[in-house]
Amino acid sequence: MKKFLGLFFVLFLSLIGLTSCSNEKTNIVSTCFAGYDFSKAIAKDLKTSSMLLAPGEELHDYSPSVADIERVLASEVFIYIGGESDSVWVEKQILPRIDNEKTKVISLMDVVLNGGKTYNEEDPESSTIENLEEDSEEEELDEHVWNSLSNAKLIVNKICEVLIEIDSINGESYKENRDNYINSLNELDLNIKDVISKSNKNLLVFADRFPLLYFVKEYNLEYDAAFKGCESAKEANPKTIEGLVNKVLNNNINVIFVIELSESKIANTVKNELHNQGMEVEIMTFYTMHNVSKDDYNKGMTYIDFMKLNLKSLEIALS
Template sequence: MKRLTALTLILMMAFALLPARASQPGLAIVTLNFPAFDFSRQVAGPHAQVSLLLPPGVDAHSFEPSPRDLIALQQADLLVYNGGIGEHWVVNLLDSLGEGAPRALAMMDLVDTVSEELVEGMEDAPHAHARDEHEDEHGEDGHGEHDEERELDEHVWTDPRNAILISLAIAEALSELDPANADDYEAAFLAYEAQLLALDQAFREMVSEASRRTIVLGDRFPMRYFTLAYGLEYYAAFPGCSAQTEPSARTIAFLMDTIKEQQIPTVFHIEFSSQKASRLIAQETGASTLLLHSVHNVSQDELDAGATYISLMYDNLKNLKEALN
């Protein structure tokens, strides 16, 4: 973080010497994770150039921008970022740019947020369930009251209804920046909203027909907004933004016992995971392993194959349908 702060200060001095953004057709939108990138390109259509600073295959929690990234951000018309603790550098950078800063949208400011939680069996969790259903009243200070012990869960896009709210805010921002194409942005949003509503309905129907409502992850758990939206229970090795990657023997044993006791047929892992814990649990319990994609970022192969938020969530739908029946 100190290195990033020093880099930012150096670049701020250099920005004064930079020319204004070169004239190019359409708006320039810079995004910091894959959901922000995909929502922006779905709504902007041909009227903007949308770039994703997070390289394919890189965990967003460990991302640090390069000097080239910071210059691209400074020259953007619109910045769409998540707004979590790991992106405080964005706020500092925008403040440093003053009136020259791009229009910025923090996705966590656009929806109701909840705190991360420690559930039974997680590392550092008590032995009994500690469900914290604290709802953040956003809008007063951006994220509301912070829990003294737990950070806000940053993975707001995993609920398709939040994806709608974020996409709407992007469409409105683009319409203000580019009034001549406002009708196109509105039409693109409405078409995308219909797809997201269909996705939401597909998840609701799948859950209503499922024979169980509990999932197990031998991994971090970045899907809390998703499980809250669809009434699912879960057990996992770590909260969503945990820096830990190797669960203890106690946590592994708890997840194994849970799978055996509840006869759960599948243990999930998330994208870019080593899968060591989920494979061990599967080996010892006879469960299968499946991917539950948080859509935080995608691999180069997924990007080349044309992956979208909606396509990856439908992949999740398929895997969840198998795991819950």
């Protein structure tokens, strides 16, 4: 009987565990890391925050489960990108069902379009990228808007505004958190400008996808990348590899970049090719907050932490 009771108790506990897991209700739900991290920084412990994308998962492959949709509909604030990766399902499955009195919605691209700069993923300045037949394909705005620090400021301002709207009693705390956050962004911005101004190089080579138009434009950096935007091609053709190799050789480049969670296949090919030609380069990660790895997520790494790592890598790459 004792044994039986014990078993029952274990079962009971795991049942609680299960329900509390599947009903995980948070005040602020974001589709991606940027919305999640910015809202955590502004809400601190006044509101709970979560993201739908699992750490390590590919942003552009994500689609919501029924439970995810329930989580969004039960939230007080829902933050999505509003671009290629989430606008279709959000517009179809969320916006028509949402109770605007209960849930405030923030689209990162809307926030930026209403006060910042936007860029097309199709960037004519990058030279390695081949000109694919440009049929009637609509030009798409780069959705990775958070990679500009000025855009980040616009976004945290908006998040703060919405939090005050739904929880005015804590208004002063939200404002204080926002002001501190904007101070950190400003400091980071100055440090990045400092590194760039002290260098006589200004070309970054990415042997990878390139969700960083906003970053390079903000600092007038030149770049070359294996793929435009987040084009999901996994293999680069020999011409692309050759283009990257020549860029490195002709510009005295010592670092080639990949983005987080990359397989680094192209980067390794380029590195080996350069090695065969007597030139050594280092492969480094540039964090684009496309998503975080499980490890980094568990460590609680933030946008600011990642940008600080980028700052260190930039210092090496531009030296």
